[in-house]
Amino acid sequence: MDGGGEQTKYRGVRRRTWGKFAAEIRDSSRHGVRVWLGTFDTAEEAAAAYDRSAYSMRGRNAVLNFPDQVHVYEAEARRSGGASSSTATRQSQQRQVIEFEYLDDDVLQEMLNDHDRSTRNN
Numbered sequence: 003m004d005g006g007g008e009q010t011k012y013r014g015v016r017r018r019t020w021g022k023f024a025a026e027i028r029d030s031s032r033h034g035v036r037v038w039l040g041t042f043d044t045a046e047e048a049a050a051a052y053d054r055s056a057y058s059m060r061g062r063n064a065v066l067n068f069p070d071q072v073h074v075y076e077a078e079a080r081r082s083g084g085a086s087s088s089t090a091t092r093q094s095q096q097r098q099v100i101e102f103e104y105l106d107d108d109v110l111q112e113m114l115n116d117h118d119r120s121t122r123n124n
Contacts (some may be wrong), residue, residue, distance in 0.1 A: 004065070010048075010049075012046075012048065012049035012052065012067045014026060014067075015045055015049050015052060018041065020118060022041045022043065023041065023043070024040075024114065025049070025051045027052055027055045027056060027059070029061075036124075039055055040050060052067060053067050053075060054075055056076060057072070057075035057076070058078075061079075
């Protein structure tokens with residue numbers, strides 16, 4: 003993942019400058035549009051969010067951070083009843099997912115900084 007964060011050992015995860023971990027995935031069915039998955043306290047939580055989304059989008063063809071957890075992602079996909087990837091991601095994470103068609107890395111970084119500042123102040 004480019005810009006705004008230090009690489010981690012997990013696919014789809016980067017460490018933000020203030021210590022949180024961001025997760026996103028590219029949706030190949032929509033010409034590689036980035037899908038924001040959220041900000042997490044640990045790299046492992048962010049990697050699991052990436053895996054759920056990857057499995058939801060690509061099924062058994064997904065490259066996962068935790069391939070030994072594929073049975074969990076299969077069960078979640080069955081429970082969601084074959085919903086679209088963004089719907090399944092929202093259901094499994096109980097979070098709002100915001101999808102951006104394109105944002106320059108500086109704009110995205112500033113939005114994330116503003117969001118984290120507002121959450122800290124609440």
